[in-house]
Amino acid sequence: MSSLQVGVGRIDITPRSAVPMAGYPIIRPIDGGPPDHTGYVGRSSDSVDVADPTFARAVAVTAGPHTAVLVSLDVCLVTAAVTAEVRRRVRDAHGIPERNLMLVATHNHSGPDFTGHWAPVDPDVPASVVDSVVRAVDAAVGSREPATAGVHVGHLPDLTINRRDAAGPVDPDVPVLRFDRADGTCLALVYGFASHPVIIGAHNRSISGEFPGLCSSLLEAVPGGPRVALFLNGAAGNINPRAFPYTTAENVVLAGRHSQAPRVRSFPAAARFATALAGEVLRTAAVTPTGVLRPEQDVGGSIRTVEAPLKPADQLDRLLRHITHSPAVAAGWRATRRLSIEVSLLRLGPLVLLGIPGEPFVETALRLQASGPHAVLRVAGYANDYPGYLPPPEEMARNRYESIATPLSSDGVERVLDEAAALAASVPLGPGKAGVAR
Numbered sequence: 001m002s003s004l005q006v007g008v009g010r011i012d013i014t015p016r017s018a019v020p021m022a023g024y025p026i027i028r029p030i031d032g033g034p035p036d037h038t039g040y041v042g043r044s045s046d047s048v049d050v051a052d053p054t055f056a057r058a059v060a061v062t063a064g065p066h067t068a069v070l071v072s073l074d075v076c077l078v079t080a081a082v083t084a085e086v087r088r089r090v091r092d093a094h095g096i097p098e099r100n101l102m103l104v105a106t107h108n109h110s111g112p113d114f115t116g117h118w119a120p121v122d123p124d125v126p127a128s129v130v131d132s133v134v135r136a137v138d139a140a141v142g143s144r145e146p147a148t149a150g151v152h153v154g155h156l157p158d159l160t161i162n163r164r165d166a167a168g169p170v171d172p173d174v175p176v177l178r179f180d181r182a183d184g185t186c187l188a189l190v191y192g193f194a195s196h197p198v199i200i201g202a203h204n205r206s207i208s209g210e211f212p213g214l215c216s217s218l219l220e221a222v223p224g225g226p227r228v229a230l231f232l233n234g235a236a237g238n239i240n241p242r243a244f245p246y247t248t249a250e251n252v253v254l255a256g257r258h259s260q261a262p263r264v265r266s267f268p269a270a271a272r273f274a275t276a277l278a279g280e281v282l283r284t285a286a287v288t289p290t291g292v293l294r295p296e297q298d299v300g301g302s303i304r305t306v307e308a309p310l311k312p313a314d315q316l317d318r319l320l321r322h323i324t325h326s327p328a329v330a331a332g333w334r335a336t337r338r339l340s341i342e343v344s345l346l347r348l349g350p351l352v353l354l355g356i357p358g359e360p361f362v363e364t365a366l367r368l369q370a371s372g373p374h375a376v377l378r379v380a381g382y383a384n385d386y387p388g389y390l391p392p393p394e395e396m397a398r399n400r401y402e403s404i405a406t407p408l409s410s411d412g413v414e415r416v417l418d419e420a421a422a423l424a425a426s427v428p429l430g431p432g433k434a435g436v437a438r
Helices: 080-094 124-142 210-221 267-286 313-322 327-334 362-371 401-405 410-425
Strands: 004-012 055-063 066-073 101-105 145-155 160-162 173-181 186-193 228-233 239-241 299-309 338-348 351-355 376-380
Touching (some): 004 186, 055 124, 055 210, 055 228, 055 299, 066 299, 080 101, 210 267, 228 376, 299 410, 313 327, 338 410, 362 376, 362 410
Parallel strands (some): 066 101, 186 228, 351 376
Antiparallel strands (some): 004 055, 004 145, 145 173, 160 239
8 A cells, every 4th residue: 555645735826917818819700610609709908907816726646656746727728838847847846757747727718828829928927827837836745745535526417518519418527536634634626527617708807717716716715625626627628618597508608699698607607607516526525535545546647749730721721810829829830730749647546637638529538538447537638738629520520610720630639539548548457436426
């Protein structure tokens, strides 16, 4: 049996001045374009104030000689360059191999575009965020203490909808990894849910963590709750929140295009969603037993890189005419015919995370999570990089927003998803599935 050491860190990364905001780019009509954007309104100005703070949250887990680090940011996306710099600095400071650190974005659509993906940013901004992430990791590594771990999966079926097909699948699971101190009190929660954080609409100019940030802050404020509650988005490429009342099963974005907009696309609506999610996380955590790691519950990571072809030049031009991107991103895509894309795997004892960059569709996660031999395998989307949407091949052929919005060709997407499946299958067999708290 492995002794376990766990530490946590949380650093405020809220912008202190006006910045470009992420998640709602300017979209221009094109001939034969997708029908998804009827009534779409993008952002055309920077932030004006702060509604609630945004954070970098880190959990460091050590078992025997191995340490793994998971970091979640209340931002829309992270890039390979940011991940590489964080990994380099953490390796140099703590000797933790690059493969043992996963950096994920919550995919927050009410936060800053700190990477300059859609609009140019001050070059000092990405550097300051990297500094904050490294400080969060330093705090987590430096605060490790004896701990026990357990994982359970909750269930929240009423909050989301498949935005490509209202009758299509969603992922209602709420995986919760609980770490307890030696005295039995909760030290950290790592929890997941698959949904676009788009409840607060494009009209908003106030920085916020959206429902993931609000949910984590709620969990951290509960008496006896965790010091850090770290959110992982799942395969949310085609998953949106429902508008309240959730039983009507209406996509919040579509509901926001008629008279309900002030009610369903608002900060109170995001807080309601966050509260519902926090309740299920707390319920699941409360019934999760923790214990020392079993020998087969390893701690560590692995990385595979795939060369993914881009779309032909005319299709890339169509994408860039339709959706505004920064000149640097557009030039980078036009200068190459393929992207080197990483898929990764991080083992945190009883929870195995399959990190897929960008926006995989829910069908991919449901297939991988059902076939995994591990106690709990979960897809973490928006991990380590952002190559855009990753629709399955049959969806790439359709004239829809997500199919156009990715720079990858259908073959490129398929290569990434095939590599993710192969990486998931490479994990040694575990003792069987963990319980589901329903």
